[in-house]
Amino acid sequence: MSIYNNVLVVLDPSADEQKALDRAIELARKQGCQLTAFLSVYEFSYEMTTMLSGDERESMKQSVIKDRELWVKTFLEQPSALGLNIKMHVVWHNRPFEAVVKTVLDNNYDLVIKGTHDHDVLKSMIFTPTDWHILRKCPCPVLLVKDHAWPAKGNIIAAVNAGSEQEHHLSLNQRVIHKAQQMSQLLDARVHLVNAYPGTPVNIAIEIPEFNPQEYNDTLRRHHKDAILSLAEKHQISNEQCHVLEGMPEDVIPKLAKKLDAEMVIIGTIGRTGLSAAIIGNTAEHVIDRLDCDVLAMKPADFICPLEKS
Template identity: 60%
Template sequence: MEKYQNILVVIDPTTHEQKALKRAIELAVHTKAVITAFVSIFDFSYEMTTMLSSEEREVMRKSVISDREIWLDDVISGIETHDLTIKTKVIWHNRPFEAIVEHVLNDKYDIVIKGTHQHDKLKSVIFTPTDWHLLRKCPSPVLLVKDHQWPKNGNILAAINVGSDESEHQSLNHKITEEAVNLSKIIQANVHLVNSFPGTPVNITIEIPEFNSSQYNDSMLQHHKEAMTEHAAKFEIPVENTRVEEGLPEDVIDRVSQRLDAELVILGTVGRTGLSAALIGNTAEHVIDRLNCDVLALKPEGYISPLAS
């Protein structure tokens, strides 16, 4: 069955320009998915005022939700929807990421699409706490949308870790690559694979002066290149579409994505430590922060959200 049949789009209530919704429509045009446009709102002043009874507060809440539903319908009516089914959901919740994850768990969405915030003065992207919480706690794939276009015949970059024989690594590499290949067919793009590996630890060269760091790096490079070639062959990805480079993941992934002018980077993230195949916590955040294209973050197989009851 075609992937991405059920898409949850997180709507930004502070702007009329909804890039996440437009991206979801772009995807759904190919997969004929049902899109749910989701808004979570909360106004502290209504909750805190002692002047209102609980019934009056409930009436106020319903009124605010109703206003937001009208606004959301207006936003959708101003966008080319290609006759797709777009449902709307507005709920009152003081922690947006919890509201989103709860809906993913209840309604089994295939993917969550959310826009990032542009900082006008700095001309850079600002990630909100909601973004980071979703990357760490949302069980479904999360697509963070920036302002980069998705042209036909563009490039998708899948960031994997082929240097380890651990089954958890292999499984996540497989999942990331499979997602890239699947998406490339949907949006007619080319798949590229990237793998970074660490250079010689500085303390070794200091403690063991006769240690040959360049020989070590060469053998590491060779080992990763062979593993990469073998992995790429399983997915019929040509070896010229693979990159293995020494350095920190955030440097290597950023550098290669810029070189390719990639419109999408796919990587694995995980909210708990102990699984080094994924980019854990800060590393994932450093990578995502620096990329000027969309990022699709996947969880390892068997991942259970801490919000799952």
């Protein structure tokens, strides 16, 4: 049974190698699915060509689209020779992330695969505004591809918020673990659960002399450990594969991923946008930016895409 059936693969117009497409082909070989190679193009200069008529500008736009379609086809020749039928979809849009999300909504894709950029100077993975917008607004899971391979007998990390009693966190935990188990079967990997918990606030220990920071920390750790072990038991995951670590998720999860040499981290994201995103931030984004392996970002079951509402 396929985990994903209809997959949108976002190509990078600035790259000679398309790692998102390579990963998508690997996925299709493992479980069978329909792939669509997607590219959003836009040339601002054509919109500013006031001397041309509307029909002439449209003709020039179609010419650019045809040219990019030929470019996309060069990446599809080899998989086609191997028997993979990959569709192609090139659109004209001045906001790439909106083009991706609209295409997902219009065609009911159940997974988006996109590569991230390698910063030549820092030699680290960075995200563009398009990446952030897709991560926050795409209604289906998003697989952000890096350079780590998918070896057999590897490790998949499911990042959970086990200590929370909020309904959206409880629901998202279940979705993240379920997806991790599906992917572990597909990749022949082991599932690890990780839960980060905050350390003792320094200001409390200073302001309240009778406050016992060690006792507080031990109590908090036990609460999170009991919660994650309860989650693990429900999903038949051994205690040895549960990790309760003190610190912020953006510090804890990348360290564990490096220690386990994980090939994938699965994380929930509530898709916070607007002012709340600017003030509170999105934990998933801070985590992803520091990982060297693929990241599968999951939305809550009741997530409503901002573009769909408008």
